[in-house]
Amino acid sequence: MARRALPKIDPRIDLSRHLSELSALGERFDPAAWFGRSAPLEVEVGSGKGLFLVRAASERPDHDFVGVELAKQYARTCGAKLAKAGLTNALMISGDGVRFSDEFLADDSVAAFHVYFPDPWWKARHRKRRVLNRRLLQAIESKLVVGGRLHFWTDVQEYFESTLELIPRVTTLLDGPHPVAEPQSTHDLDYRTHFERRTRLAELPVYRAEFVRLPGQVVRPLPADGHDDEADDSDARDSGDEPTGVDASEA
Numbered sequence: 088m089a090r091r092a093l094p095k096i097d098p099r100i101d102l103s104r105h106l107s108e109l110s111a112l113g114e115r116f117d118p119a120a121w122f123g124r125s126a127p128l129e130v131e132v133g134s135g136k137g138l139f140l141v142r143a144a145s146e147r148p149d150h151d152f153v154g155v156e157l158a159k160q161y162a163r164t165c166g167a168k169l170a171k172a173g174l175t176n177a178l179m180i181s182g183d184g185v186r187f188s189d190e191f192l193a194d195d196s197v198a199a200f201h202v203y204f205p206d207p208w209w210k211a212r213h214r215k216r217r218v219l220n221r222r223l224l225q226a227i228e229s230k231l232v233v234g235g236r237l238h239f240w241t242d243v244q245e246y247f248e249s250t251l252e253l254i255p256r257v258t259t260l261l262d263g264p265h266p267v268a269e270p271q272s273t274h275d276l277d278y279r280t281h282f283e284r285r286t287r288l289a290e291l292p293v294y295r296a297e298f299v300r301l302p303g304q305v306v307r308p309l310p311a312d313g314h315d316d317e318a319d320d321s322d323a324r325d326s327g328d329e330p331t332g333v334d335a336s337e338a
């Protein structure tokens with residue numbers, strides 16, 4: 088599928104309140120200081136072109152939103168969309184969402200994590216690059232408030248199933264998977280993300296799950312085999328081909 092160029096960003100747009108490099112945040116992210124208030128915080132890892140962030144921040148003005156995106160151009164585009172929409176409750180961070188979630192957030196401080204259509208990294212030897220790895224899952228478990236939610240959607244059945252198996256192996260307080268019904272879409276951009284739109288317009292399945300943070304002390308289960316989120320190099324699917332509708336470079 089041909090990739091559309093990202094729209095040019097108007098140089099007059101002031102991005103200073105809507106885009107930050109991860110390295111510019113210091114050692115910790117303080118949402119109350121950034122947003123100037125105390126509100127439930129939602130974090131999206133891998134925001135792509137930012138459809139979720141812009142819509143969710145518009146629809147839930149009483150929540151604050153942080154998206155983290157590794158690809159600098161997507162992060163800039165998304166920050167510009169937030170600025171153009173005049174959203175004071177959303178910030179795009181340019182950088183690694185796994186590192187941000189693990190190192191920059193306080194424990195018990197996040198109402199929801201969102202991970203939509205993460206890059207599949209199909210080859211078995213590349214699978215350790217997947218964002219939904221042990222480090223991110225354990226960060227999510229620690230940073231969620233009790234009752235907080237992890238939302239995970241993908242079009243890759245194998246990624247979905249292996250993540251659902253991984254979660255109880257590396258965490259103890261994420262209750263799920265809770266099923267999520269397919270939402271109705273009533274207009275062209277009435278999808279949670281660009282990848283959901285693309286997948287559903289192609290009439291391909293979307294796999295969705297939610298997990299809820301239980302009360303209790305975080306206990307780290309011992310890895311059964313020492314490399315519980317690593318790739319198994321013997322995997323027969325390691326053909327080297329990019330599969331189906333997902334192009335990891337197209338967000």
Ligand SMILES: C[S@@+](CC[C@H](N)C(=O)[O-])C[C@H]1O[C@@H](n2cnc3c(N)ncnc32)[C@H](O)[C@@H]1O
Binds near residue numbers: 183218
């Ligand atoms: C397949 S796209 C999906 C984008 C969007 N969530 C959607 O559903 O339309 C995955 C996105 O995750 C980003 N990404 C990959 N690894 C990341 C990481 N460690 N931290 C933040 N973003 C990451 C990629 O740059 C890409 O934009």
